[in-house]
Structure formats: structure tokens, C-alpha cells
Amino acid sequence: MSLIPRAPNVKPGEKFDVIVVGLGPAAYGAALYSARYMLKTLVIGETPGGQLTEAGEVDDYLGLAGINAGDMIKTFSAHVAKYNVPILMDRVESLSKSGEEFVVRTKRRGDYSAKAVVLAIGVKRRKLGVPGEDQFAGRGVSYCSVCDAPLFKGKRVVVVGGGNSALEGAELLTRYATKVYLVHRRDEFRAQPIYVKLVKEKPNVEFLLNSRVTKIEGEKLVRRVTVESLKDGKTTELEVDGIFIEIGFDPDVEFAKRNGIETDEFGYIKVDEWMRTNVPGVFAAGDCTQMWIGFRQVVTAAAQAAVAAHSAYNYINELKGNTGGA
Numbered sequence: 640m641s642l643i644p645r646a647p648n649v650k651p652g653e654k655f656d657v658i659v660v661g662l663g664p665a666a667y668g669a670a671l672y673s674a675r676y677m678l679k680t681l682v683i684g685e686t687p688g689g690q691l692t693e694a695g696e697v698d699d700y701l702g703l704a705g706i707n708a709g710d711m712i713k714t715f716s717a718h719v720a721k722y723n724v725p726i727l728m729d730r731v732e733s734l735s736k737s738g739e740e741f742v743v744r745t746k747r748r749g750d751y752s753a754k755a756v757v758l759a760i761g762v763k764r765r766k767l768g769v770p771g772e773d774q775f776a777g778r779g780v781s782y783c784s785v786c787d788a789p790l791f792k793g794k795r796v797v798v799v800g801g802g803n804s805a806l807e808g809a810e811l812l813t814r815y816a817t818k819v820y821l822v823h824r825r826d827e828f829r830a831q832p833i834y835v836k837l838v839k840e841k842p843n844v845e846f847l848l849n850s851r852v853t854k855i856e857g858e859k860l861v862r863r864v865t866v867e868s869l870k871d872g873k874t875t876e877l878e879v880d881g882i883f884i885e886i887g888f889d890p891d892v893e894f895a896k897r898n899g900i901e902t903d904e905f906g907y908i909k910v911d912e913w914m915r916t917n918v919p920g921v922f923a924a925g926d927c928t929q930m931w932i933g934f935r936q937v938v939t940a941a942a943q944a945a946v947a948a949h950s951a952y953n954y955i956n957e958l959k960g961n962t963g964g965a
Contacts, residue, residue, distance in 0.1 A: 649725045651749025655681045657951050658743050658751060660731045661759030663689020664937045665925025667715040668944030669757040669951075674722035676952040681753070682719070682726040683745060688712035689761045690926070691937065695777035696790055700937050708777065711937075734898045734921065739958055741920060754958055755951035758900070758908060758916070758923040759944060762888040767799065771855030772884075779861025779881045784808025785936065787883070791816050794880035797864050799852055801825060803933060805885035806834035812883065813841040820877055822847045822866055847875075855882060888935075890927055903929045914947035920954055922947040 657673045659666050662684025673680040686692060694708035703711060719726075729745040736742075740752045764782040766772055772780055781787040784798065788811045796816045798809040801823040807830075812819050821838065826848045828835050838844055847866055853874070854865040864877045892906035901909045901917040907929040914922045924943035926935050 649681065649727060649751075651751070653681075653751055654740070655679045655751060655753040656955055657681075657755050657757060657948070658683060658741070658753040659757045659759060660684065660743070661689065661761060661925070661927075662687050662726070663759060663761050663925060663940065664691060664715060665689075665759035665761070665927075665940040665944040665947075666757075667719050668941040669759055669924055669948045670719045670724045670726075671722065672945045672948030673757070673951060674719070674724050676948065678952060678955065680722075680724050681751060682724060683729055683731050683743065683751075684726070685728065685730055687716065690764060690782075694783070694786065695781075697786070697937065698789060699786060731894075754920065754955050756921045757914075757944070757947045757951055758921065758927060759925045759940075759947075760891055760894060760927045762890045762907075762926045764884070764888055765886045767852055767884055767886070769853055769855060771857070771861075775855055775857055775861045778859065779857060780855060781881060781883050782885070783935070784811055784883045784885060785934070787881075788812050788815050791881050793817055795878065796820070797822055797852065797866075797877060797879050797882040798885060799823075799882065800885035800887075801828045801830060802885070802887060803830045803834060804887070805883075806830040806838050807933075808883055808885050809844060810834065810837050810841065813838070813843055817843060818879075819844045820847055820864075820866075820879070821845070822850050822852055824851055824869065825849065852882070888926070905929075905932075907932065912946075913950045914943055915950055920951075922950050922954075 656678035657680045659669045659682045670682045691708050698705050729748045733744045734741050741756050743751050792815045794816050795818040797820045799822045809821050849869045850866050853867045856863040864882050866875045890906040895902045908923040908927050910923050910928045924947040925940035
């Protein structure tokens with residue numbers, strides 16, 4: 640099965656009803672619903688699967704129990720391909736309005752136009768940047784405790800971070816793992832006090848404060864994590880089965896800014912309950928939005944995507960009504 644449908648017949652300057660920007664679960668979801676509304680749809684993105692490519696096994700999407708992340712991406716892609724939605728592998732540089740249409744400019748393939756645009760550009764998880772992190776991604780290195788905690792039942796794990804996601808993740812992991820090491824660069828937490836209190840009450844948690852992870856090692860899977868004290872430089876090697884890196888996200892603030900898309904104070908795209916941005920005709924879905932921060936899941940991205948496509952369909956129908964179109 641091909642990972643993505645090709646788009647050999649799509650030519651620069653071609654007009655569409657909807658252009659979806661991105662190639663993660665939200666983008667696939669928006670493309671599917673848009674196509675099912677009989678809207679001529681184009682998807683433009685760079686990495687099939689988005690952040691899902693960093694996952695290993697996914698066991699929290701209804702009906703796809705224990706599916707490999709790569710197989711999940713292929714499943715999403717195949718469903719979209721059923722509706723003959725073309726996908727261009729490219730980066731969208733800008734959006735501009737021309738009459739009642741948006742001109743979507745790509746880095747390599749030229750310009751395309753659409754009556755509505757759905758932004759599903761995701762975010763980038765912050766990484767530690769230490770040896771072994773990329774090597775063991777999806778093989779013991781995880782960036783989502785909520786997603787992967789059940790996979791570590793009876794295991795020993797490390798959680799890195801000091802915010803809400805790290806403390807919530809550590810608390811959740813205590814229900815599955817036999818031992819949880821919480822590594823944080825400071826001796827105080829940014830997380831809400833209630834989360835800190837809950838974790839401190841757990842007997843199987845050990846706090847390694849004023850410390851940082853310097854190395855991740857293993858064979859096929861993670862087996863060891865090296866932690867360095869920021870006070871005296873002393874290093875400790877922990878025998879563990881996994882490491883959860885919960886140090887936050889980086890939204891694409893510059894993309895939103897140069898295209899006039901309003902964001903919140905953290906850089907996430909502002910949307911209302913119908914996934915509408917401040918620009919009429921531009922919708923957003925998935926991790927790039929300010930909706931449900933702290934609960935980033937494939938299923939929530941897909942839900943937002945369905946709503947965004949529905950709103951795009953209604954918006955286009957309103958345009959037709961306003962201009963006398965069929």
C-alpha cells in the first residue's frame with residue numbers, strides 16, 4: 640500500500656473548493672470529510688502522519704486497537720485515497736485573498752487557489768536533543784504519556800519536565816509502571832500545585848530535581864538513561880524501559896503571523912467552536928489550535944478536522960448563495 644496518493648495531474652494555478660494545509664491526522668480527517676461533502680479538495684503537506692510518525696504502538700483510537708503508528712498513517716491515507724484526493728508533498732509559504740478565493744503559495748510547486756482553507760499544520764514537540772533520543776523514538780522514547788502509558792505496565796520509566804503535562808503524565812504512569820523517575824532542571828515546578836501534590840503522594844515516584852537527562856541508550860529498545868546533577872555534575876545511570884519527554888510544544892507562530900491568522904499568547908491559532916479563525920474562509924484543526932490544550936490526541940485532532948470541513952462546506956455554500964452560484 641502506498642503511503643500517500645500521488646498527484647500527477649495537479650497543475651500550478653488549479654482551482655479547488657478546499658485546500659488542506661498539513662499532513663497529520665487532522666489533515667487526513669479534514670480531507671476525508673471535505674471530499675465526502677463533494678468538494679474538490681487538495682492536501683499540501685510535508686510529512687505524512689505528522690507527529691504520529693514519532694509514535695510506536697497506538698492503542699487509544701477506537702476500533703484500531705494496538706495498531707502500529709505507521710500502519711495507522713497508511714490506513715488514514717488509504718481512506719482519503721478512496722475519494723481520489725490529491726496530496727502534494729510541499730511546504731505552504733503563504734495565503735493571500737484574491738476576490739472570493741485564497742491563493743495558496745507553495746515553496747516548490749507554485750500557486751493554487753481555493754474558496755476555503757483548513758490549516759492543520761500541527762506543532763513540534765520540543766526535544767531534549769541528547770544522544771539516543773531520535774534513535775529510540777517510538778522504541779521507548781515517547782512524547783505523550785497519555786497516549787503510551789498503558790504500554791509500560793510493569794516497567795520502569797523516566798518522565799522529563801516540570802509543567803502540567805509532565806506531572807499529569809507522571810501521575811498517570813504511576814498506575815502502570817513499577818517505578819517512575821521524574822527529572823526536572825529546577826527544584827520548583829511550573830505545574831499546578833494539585834498535580835505536584837498528587838505525584839508526591841505516590842510511593843513509586845522518585846524525584847531527580849536540579850538534574851537533566853544527557854543520554855539515552857539501549858539495544859532494540861530503551862534500556863538506560865543517564866541523568867546529570869546540575870549542582871555537582873555527578874551522573875547517574877538509570878536502568879529503565881522508557882522515557883517520556885514532556886517539555887512542551889512549539890507552534891508555528893511565524894506562519895500564522897505572516898498570514899494574518901490570530902493566535903493566543905502562546906502562539907496557538909485561535910478558533911471558535913466551529914473551528915473558524917479570525918479570517919473568514921480559513922479554518923484550523925488539530926494541535927495547531929488553542930482548543931483542548933493539554934489533551935493532544937489523534938481522536939481529538941480528527942474530531943476538530945471533521946468540524947472544520949463541515950464549516951468549510953457551509954462557508955462555500957454561503958458564498959454560492961451570495962454570488963448566485965448553484
